[in-house]
Amino acid sequence: MPVPARQHTSLGEAAYRQLRSDIVSCRLAPGERLTERALADSTGFGVAPIRDALTRLDHEGLVRTLPRKGYQVAPLTLKSVDDLFAIWQIVGPAIARQGVREANSEQRRRAVAVLTAMAELRRPEPTDDRDRVLRMAELDGEFFDILVTATDNDHLIAVSARIRSEMARVWVLVSEADVPLPALVVDEEWIDIVRRGDGEAASARVQAAIAEAHGRILRVLSRWPSVVSSEITSLRR
CATH class of the missing domain: 1.20.120.530 (GntR ligand-binding domain-like)
Incomplete structure (x- = not known):
């Protein structure tokens, strides 16, 4: 059964807030590699909400998209x-x-x-x-x-x-x-x-x-x- 649009939006927002908090607090360390599936497994969210959250975090500069490799928490130097x-x-x-x-x-x-x-x-x-x-x-x-x-x-x-x-x-x-x-x-x-x-x-x-x-x-x-x-x-x- 498809996830209703409102529920999907709510899950995407919740996933975004959790991942953002984990990045800002360095629970997800600078430079750490991320994949949608691994994050879905560790957080309990589905792949779609995780993908939405990562897209927002990419726009904010907190993660980077790595073509064909997943994502990376934005490094610090x-x-x-x-x-x-x-x-x-x-x-x-x-x-x-x-x-x-x-x-x-x-x-x-x-x-x-x-x-x-x-x-x-x-x-x-x-x-x-x-x-x-x-x-x-x-x-x-x-x-x-x-x-x-x-x-x-x-x-x-x-x-x-x-x-x-x-x-x-x-x-x-x-x-x-x-x-x-x-x-x-x-x-x-x-x-x-x-x-x-x-x-x-x-x-x-x-x-x-x-x-x-x-x-x-x-x-x-x-x-x-x-x-x-x-x-x-x-x-x-």
Whole structure:
């Protein structure tokens, strides 16, 4: 019996969300080879929903289609990470400028709540550095989700989502390194900037934070000489 169109669409969406989550979290590692049949067997979805999901992920740049060989999770290299931060250095401050300026009172309240949670992560407590890094990356994503939504710019929203999906993979990999990664600086001044809707000051703050994270992450990655000329799959040692 054929699968009804609505059910097929629903299964395709569910398969897409699961595979996307597995890629962003690096459960499916950068560079890993994929086939529709193997993914259908491991996830419980049919081949058709898996094919739909992989097509969407290919369009988003998270997987590559390999003619006659299946698919591959988009690899990461030192250059691709460097390029990713170079683009985010342009897009991130633009989102901050427009988003903070145009956010409504509820969006500002939510943004302040996220910044407050980020500031809490700076306090010394018996938590794993990996957990701290991943939580910081999660909060950073929430913050930019709020701001980019406030811009009401569909193109900016789409570009931001793609960049931050890639950024999430980088943070997951870096969190495996046995290297302390201090939280980004969030203080009362930053919170006040958001409350008063100062887009220019927000843009400057974000630009400085991205530049600092860019340099710090490249330093971490370059500690493993092999990643300079090959794909990055894991930093765990």
